[in-house]
Amino acid sequence: MRRDCRFPNDIRYLDVLLTLHTFMNITTSTHGDWTLLSLVGKIDNAGSEELKAVLTPLTGRSVAIDCTGVEYVTSSGFRVLMQAEKDQRLKGGRLILGNMSTPVSSFFEIAGLHTLFNIVPDLKAALNA
Amino acid sequence: MTELVALFLAGLALFFYGVGGIRTHLNGLGSRRLRQQLSRWARHPVLAGIWGFLFGAITQSSTAVAFILTGLVSNGLMSTAHALPIIAWANLGTAVLVFFVSFNLHLAFLYVLGVSGLALAFNIGAARFRPMVAALFSVGLLFFGLQMMKDAFAPLPGFGWFGDVVAFLQGSALATFILGLLLRLLVQSSSAIAVIAIALAHGGLFSGEQAAMMMYGTGVGVGLSVFLLSSNLQGVPRQLALYQALINSFSGLTLCALYYVEKLTGVPLALGLAESLTGDDSLRLACAFLFLQSTAVGAALIFSRSAAHWMEKLSPPTEEQDLSRPRFLSEDALEDPESALDLVEKEQIRLLGHLTAQLSTIREETAATAIIPAGVLHRGGTAVGTEIQAFIRELAEREVDHNTSRRVLALERRLALIGSLNDTVHAFVETFTRLRSGPALEGSFVDNLAESLNTLILSAIDATHAGDPAEVDLLLRMTADRGDLMERLRRNLLSGPQPLDHQQKSHLFYLTSLFERAVWLLRQLGLAQQSLDPSAAADTKS
Missing domain, CATH: 1.20.58.220 (Phosphate transport system protein phou homolog 2; domain 2)
Structure with a gap:
């Protein structure tokens, strides 16, 4: 059935949809024992769900997250990363975050998370070491 | 007549302003002792009953009591379940005035209004008492407004058209029931109308039965009046108003029905009981008013367990x-x-x-x-x-x-x-x-x-x-x-x-x-x- 077009409401729905649905691209590769996840985009509500879906099966293994392409992290993103860190610790796995831009790095500092994670400036160097 | 309408409108405005003021200023009544005292009284069925009765007797208006409690409930000072019995018993308290018609509270409330108003205007008294004084000032305004509304209709018997209405109603009990209902919508005090009804019966304008039916009409009038006055309320405050409307409508309709049963079957019921209690016409009518208010309390007691639940269904609390x-x-x-x-x-x-x-x-x-x-x-x-x-x-x-x-x-x-x-x-x-x-x-x-x-x-x-x-x-x-x-x-x-x-x-x-x-x-x-x-x-x- 065709829905009547109501402009003001439709515009609002569109705003909500655009606000809620942002895209994050996750590329998975391996580097020795490490599974390397390269993130591009915002780790917001939608992005954190995608990240969680990728991280959960990797619990207990060595995971490195390349944050070069991360533009922004919301509290949903922080929470998924915190849970992943906790799970890895409990299951004997490892989690490293690296290549953060200065703004993203300061996001972690402001949230007080920089001491909870193993954050390295150069991920490749850390993995090769 | 134009002046009377203006007086009524001014009274109505002061009434609403007073209601709003009580609610606002009770926010500042953070005194834990007062809070605890109020809720302690409200929790005890007998104390709640006494409080409600006295409240009704002093204020002469169960509607005003309902609106004052609305403020207390809105601010979390009292639960809905605890406020309902107080409202019910306040109805009975209003009957006191009908027995003591000479008791004039107008002066007392003028003093409340004057003293609290001056205290506010000149910052007299400690700052911690200011919310209490401001709430008292609002109470004074509310009653001043009610009084103005009453005053607006006091000269009614002097108008020729009112005499015509009374003559038209001669002999019809149902018509005086409706008159009582309509008057209650305008005059915010059932006891005041009861006093008018007694005066009209005393003057020979109405029969005793008609005067009693006029009082019964105020029961439904309270219901309609509270329903209309609470139209701008939502959630919990409206629950109290609806409760007041329902128990009063119930009592008014019940006594009206009893009157007709008594009339048709000849079995002595409410009016018969009043006659057996006293031979004085005015006191008999005062008893009829007492029965009306007692029926409201009776209805409240019967439905006391489920009342809060039903009121919540009728008017769910707002998000806030x-x-x-x-x-x-x-x-x-x-x-x-x-x-x-x-x-x-x-x-x-x-x-x-x-x-x-x-x-x-x-x-x-x-x-x-x-x-x-x-x-x-x-x-x-x-x-x-x-x-x-x-x-x-x-x-x-x-x-x-x-x-x-x-x-x-x-x-x-x-x-x-x-x-x-x-x-x-x-x-x-x-x-x-x-x-x-x-x-x-x-x-x-x-x-x-x-x-x-x-x-x-x-x-x-x-x-x-x-x-x-x-x-x-x-x-x-x-x-x-x-x-x-x-x-x-x-x-x-x-x-x-x-x-x-x-x-x-x-x-x-x-x-x-x-x-x-x-x-x-x-x-x-x-x-x-x-x-x-x-x-x-x-x-x-x-």
């Missing part, structure tokens, strides 16, 4: 009212202090949840879908905090063992921290909104502050909820001092490429200060959790 009342605390729980403290913990965690809900209104990904305004959440949190505080204090007054006493103190400390967090987060949200409404800021520094604060509060909820030492430790690590970092970030922002005007700089400084304060409070919350669960402290140290 719902947020302003505790969800877990109950008076019965006070009997078992340990369980009572468990409920306090649950209520406190709920308050922490309100903080993240406040932040949802400004966070980029949730702002569009956040339904409840931050101000409503803040006020709701403050009201619930006051309730929890009173509950804890009541617990502390009881004899409890050392461990419970220690837990009481720790939870009291935690409540104070949550209260400060509620204010700080609200100020943060307001400042954030002001900053956002100005010229656009580059970068996402302020958004990141909001996201970080949200993350920290969620971690605090985890630590408080689970009581897991690892979660508490995590919270303490996350909330370590970051003064240097914040200072550096502030400097970077101010010396950055984007020019900021003075107001933006000022807001930005304030926002970062609020963020730091919130982080400090969250850290104190973590430390308070350790004192609640010493094993957490031991684990952290190890």
Whole structure:
């Protein structure tokens, strides 16, 4: 059935949809024992769900997250990363975050998370070491 | 006649202004002793009955009592279930006036209005009594308005057309019932109409039966009047108004039906009983009015168990009212202090949840879908905090063992921290909104502050909820001092490429200060959790 077009409401729905649905691209590769996840985009509500879906099966293994392409992290993103860190610790796995831009790095500092994670400036160097 | 209409309108305006004023100024009546006294009386069925009766007798208007209690219930000073019996008994109290018609309260309320008004105008008295004085002034205005409405209709018998109406009604009981109903819509006092009815019967304009039916009509009139006056109310206050409307309509219709049964069958019922009690015509009519009000109380007693439930169905609490009342605390729980403290913990965690809900209104990904305004959440949190505080204090007054006493103190400390967090987060949200409404800021520094604060509060909820030492430790690590970092970030922002005007700089400084304060409070919350669960402290140290 065709829905009547109501402009003001439709515009609002569109705003909500655009606000809620942002895209994050996750590329998975391996580097020795490490599974390397390269993130591009915002780790917001939608992005954190995608990240969680990728991280959960990797619990207990060595995971490195390349944050070069991360533009922004919301509290949903922080929470998924915190849970992943906790799970890895409990299951004997490892989690490293690296290549953060200065703004993203300061996001972690402001949230007080920089001491909870193993954050390295150069991920490749850390993995090769 | 034009003057009388103007007088009536002015009276109506003062009545509404008084009702609103009582509600507003009762916000300032934070005196725990008064609160406890009011709720203690309300909890006891006999005391509630006496209070309601006296309240009705003094105010001469059960409608006014219902609206005054509306203010108390709206501000969480009393529960709906406890307010309903008071309203019911206030109806009976109004009958006192009919027996003592010479008792003039107009003068007393003029004194209340005058003294409280002067005290407010010239700032007389201690500041802590000002909300009480302002509430009294509103009460005075309300009654002054009622009196003006009564005065507007006092000269009615002197008008020729009124005499015609009375002549037209001669002999018809149903017509006087409807007249009583209509008059009650205009004159906000059933007892005043009852007095008029007695006077009309005494003057020979009405028969005794007609005068009684005129009084019965006021029952339904109260129902309609309260229904109309409460049309601008929502939720809990409307519940009280609807209750008042229903029990009065019930009593009016019941006595009207009894009159016709008595008339048709000849079986002596209400009027027969009044006749058997006294031979005096005026007293007989006063008894008829007493029966009307007693039936309202009887109906209230019959439905007392389910009344609150049904009223809630008819007029569910609004979001703000719902947020302003505790969800877990109950008076019965006070009997078992340990369980009572468990409920306090649950209520406190709920308050922490309100903080993240406040932040949802400004966070980029949730702002569009956040339904409840931050101000409503803040006020709701403050009201619930006051309730929890009173509950804890009541617990502390009881004899409890050392461990419970220690837990009481720790939870009291935690409540104070949550209260400060509620204010700080609200100020943060307001400042954030002001900053956002100005010229656009580059970068996402302020958004990141909001996201970080949200993350920290969620971690605090985890630590408080689970009581897991690892979660508490995590919270303490996350909330370590970051003064240097914040200072550096502030400097970077101010010396950055984007020019900021003075107001933006000022807001930005304030926002970062609020963020730091919130982080400090969250850290104190973590430390308070350790004192609640010493094993957490031991684990952290190890």
